[in-house]
Amino acid sequence: INAEYGGHPLTPFLHLLWDFDAAATKLKPELTDEGKAVDLWMLGVHPDYRGNKIANHMMGAVLPLIKKAGYKYGTIEATSAFTSKAAEHNGFTKLYEMKVCDWLWKGEPLYTNAKPPHGTWAFWVKELYD
Secondary structure, three states: OOOOOOOOOOHHHHHHHHHHHHHHHHHOHHHHOOOOEEEOOOOOOOHHHOOOOHHHHHHHHHHHHHHHOOOOEEEEEEOOHHHHHHHHHOOOEEEEEEEHHHOEEOOEEOOOOOOOOOOEEEEEEEEOOO
16 A cells, blocks of 8 residues: 555645645745744544534634734644534634545545545635734
């Protein structure tokens, strides 16, 4: 399996993430400026605890800290509908989205098993300055 995926099983996922981020930040280039944005990466809640608004509380707790640290933007790469819902609830704006089943690895679709409402990644941005 490692040879098939370029030497490491995470290689395709990281390429997908790279392509996704590049497309999103092309729409708002200032997000790539050093010290301007913080990426809230890999937000997840264990399935046994979903539905308790834990993701909302985590975002609500960290956003004032990011703002206090002087960052202008918070960003989220939402890889599930759950994360997108939490981002929207916390005042983030969707900048970009893609259906991952349309992304190709070596000319072939790779991520085709996600069931609705999942399978669409969304890049969310929140401006932290008033």
